[in-house]
Amino acid sequence: MVKENLVEIEFTLNGSKIKLKVKPNETLLDVLRHRLKLTGSKKGCNTGECGACTVLMNGKPVNSCLILASKANGKDVLTIEGLGSPGMLHPLQEAFINSNAVQCGFCIPGIIMSAKALLDEDPNPTREDVQEAISGNLCRCTGYLPIIEAILEASRKNSEKR
Amino acid sequence: MTEAGYRIVGKSIPKIDSVDKVLGAARYADDLEFPGMLYAKLLRSKYPHAKILRLDTSRAESLPGIRAIITAKDVPFNAYGYNFKDQVVFAQDKVRYMGDPIVAVAAENEEIAEDALEFIDVGYEALPAVFDPREALKPNGPKVHEGGNLCFHRKIRFGNVEEGFRLSDKIIEDSFSTEKMEHCHLEPHTGVAVFNDQEGLTIWSSWAMLFNVHGELARILKIPSSKIRLIHTTCGGGFGGKNEVSLEPYIALLAMKTRRPVKMAWTREEEFIGSTTRHSYFLEYKTGVKKDGTLMSREVRMISDNGAYTQLGESQITKASIFAPGPYKIPHVKVDGYLVYTNNTVGGAMRGFGVPQVMAAVETHMDHIAEILGVDPLELRLRNALESGDRIATGQMLHNEQLKVTLSKASEVAGWDKPYKKETSVPHIKRGRGIACMFYPIGLTEKPNPSAAVVKVNPDGSAVVLVGSADMGQGSDTVLSQIAAEELGMPLDSVAIVSGDTKTTPHCSGSVASRVTYATGNAIRRAADKAKRMLLEIAAEKLSVSTEALKAEDGWVYVKNTPEKRISIGTLAFTSYQLDGKPVVAAAHFNPPNTPLDPETGQGNPFPAYVSATQIAEVEVDMKTGLAKVLRIIAAHDVGKAINPELVRGQITGGILMGLGQALTEEIILREGCTLNPNLTDYLIPTAMDAPEIDAIIVESDEPTGPFGAKGLGEATNIATAPAIINAIHNAAGIRIRELPATPEKILLALRKAAKRD
């Protein structure tokens, strides 16, 4: 029996600092869902292929099912729960609703996070840029087109604001 | 007002569950947690076919954290299956496929449950096994079940094919194969069971055929079904993969044994191995045709790999057999569909239920015929396309048949009559386009399949609609709310829908067979009409007119000719309940009319309505690597009335991508019964980068038998895609792939063979 050590981590989660003791063999996805009850990030495949677990770490999309929780130490983590709120949806969330990009919804939190990272870096992506940015997020329901349209719509709305 | 005067039907209302989903707040089964919850895991067979000589769980039982272990002896009735009760909850004497469950354990956490499986001792005696359904049909081979490997034989006999061949100028034959596929709904099978004295057994999970599983579970557990409650949670997709019994018996028995909540979540790997799959097919086509392209005679022989158990296999091959001839008028048709047991993983329902397979074959075959005759593939289809008044191979006469409209609209938008530029700026990349069409039914095959609905109008004028139809993510809750609101004459906001609860909602035969809008929609209309009548009668009295002079709209009942004379629905409902003592509640059902097929001839009227579609694919083929890229799909779909056009469009775009996977990239690879690619790294579903541009054309008509003229389309959208792509590849590269999927390897090999011939 290996004597495992608990690892103390401190990181920013959805804008607030949080301190936790995690087991080394826990993934960030497990910690988010089971310890912190943030169930918005989903477990679709558990091997980093489907992207349903995508969160932002230091602003970049990553598969939380592949990240050992201890790696979150010192990082800035954003999950779907940290984006928008009832009554004040993020422009991406609005766009997804209005473009009918949400069917079963299981892939949606992960895709929205990938989309947010894209628009933060490139406010005016092309269609191809969007396809590439969400290439690591699988969707079985929508055929991607309404999702691509939603992201382009959100980027257009953002440009109008400026 | 929308056209035809509808307020809500025909509008692209955003889905009523979208806000929760974009916030990450929607609760799927794996998001549910109960105090004291245990985690369950299954021990599955390591052999495709073996006797179980020894089963010893004692070492596992004594592990700390293990709370219960169950096997076949703990199951009151160890058999289930929609068509035939040939499947077992736990394998007892023998295992029939690699993945057959033998033991289930419940533990304090997932890790202990996993570890416990290592401590279970199973002694197998491997038996000779059979994996090719063509081999399985031969006598003297290994038998998967005692009765032999031919599970079912569907026959369709229409006219006299030999006579038809005699009358033909040319006879063309083709053989095809289509692959075993996996639904890959993003949410794996997950469920939680709770058992207590007060409520009996409750299971939270997601199902398309809630009441089917409910009935099966009652039989398996030998308790009255009224003591079992299945509650459909937010569902992360089904596509046919959540129609039948899966993890329910295990969590039910474990919950009943431990009196603690029990959760089981299948891994993605288990989805490939332990859940149902789309049947693979071998198909042989022989068609007799006149010089001018008129189809005279078509003979089809096909073998469908059932896997180890049947589930919905028999209904599936029946449906496949009906549609195998394609959407054409053919005076002489003979179809033989053989459903064959093997020791492979289990076939079940997957979007289209046998029809994506046969349509891929027949539409590629039609293109081949067009090539031989020197006829435009569109022209060949227009010449033979089914129309209203024609009879299909079961003898049923069609009404409201829109196939030709879809052929015209799709070809018009695609510019089919204009030349298509096949050359690109890169010499080894060639373009081509292909066309395919299809028709598909609404409702379960040849069996009664009712939906019931209850409508209650509350004293404030709002309404609750109770239906058994589960929303699989496609938006049925939204569409059904629209239908209810339109019929009741209320704003959409006033309508609340409760769906998918076997204790509180009335029966539904399933969110399957593209039937929910049609069957449940009709049931809702009937129930809503009954409820509305109660209100209209009160209004008629108060306004001194007959009920015929009244109309309900926007929350008001008013006199048609003098709309200022009106009463709010709230007032009427209050009056009925509080003053007249009559709560406004109404129940109704709708059963899509059909008749069973004759077992020898396949003659009958198996479905109440049909939808058709045409899809045209534009494809680029890299002649050096074999990689095919779909650039654009033009899809024209006949849906009757589009209750919610955006949701219709969502089915089109989603279905097309699934068809693209069938055409190019998806295949469960089995060798000696072992699934070699049980993961998304090597079972490749289309990504956003694979997505083509899609022109979705909704072809509307007024279906007299459907709610507000609607039919349906959930499955139809993934049926014409694969053959359109295969035909486009032929147009681009001159090679015809007859074994799906058309991987780059197959395409390159075909190109090399063709080059050698030339």
Add this chain to the structure above:
Amino acid sequence: MALLKIKPFKYFQPSTLTELLPLVEKFGTEGKIMAGGTDLVVQLKTREVPPLKYIFDIENIKELHYIRDEGETLRIGPIVKLRTLKTSSVIRKKTFILAEAVHYLATPQIRNMGTIGGNLCNASPAADTAPPLMVLGAKLRISSTKGERIVPIENFFASVKRTALQSSELLTEIIVPCQADGYGGAFMKVGRRVGHDISLASGAVMVRLKKDCVEDVRIALGSVAPTPMRAIETEAFLKGKECSQGNIRRASEIASTEIRPISDIRASAEYRRDVVKSLIEITIQKAAERIRGH
């Protein structure tokens, strides 16, 4: 086949090399080094890697994260993210073929976590950073408590998923000669769909032409042998010859015979032999165009 919870292990997260090296010296046989974890975490779940006693997470060792431009050489720390290889202006300018290869590697999420060192040390025959580093002539610095050694990348891969690293050693630097003047380079990979895929075959080419004669050519291929490999015979054939369609075609045929592909669930050996010809043709043509374009 399995997809299980990762078994417990003792986790080390040193912040310097001097902390790390004695740990791998002592415990390396019962543990593994982890950078991004995108390969290791999956392998632990599938039990491709059996349960470990120790994991040494090196991502906090700042001295392992750098890209140093030394004029004709770039020195890259092993924990530089794959994403950085794609976006870094100095890599795009001086060793473009490496950026080009990473562009198609997996998904954005994987590129944001995975590292160049991890991609090399995982030593999949399909590792997409290997062929470009091979044709650039990269060398790898390997360190342990006992000192350092420099290994040419060709000698780094021992067999499928096995490298020249001892259990007490760590890859500490990738030394990459910059693409020299007069050279054109190109990378290409072949997959089963338009979206991301593990390479069925991949190739990197660097070529220098003099009056359309091949003065120097380096070709490295992936997924067609147990390890990424240089196509030595193909290179030898092309050197000194005219860079013509005919010669390129003959070269591609030689490549097809000098590789040692297997048939697996992704592709057959026959397909790999066939498509590697296309790969050679296309990459050499592209590399030649790029240098002629100057």
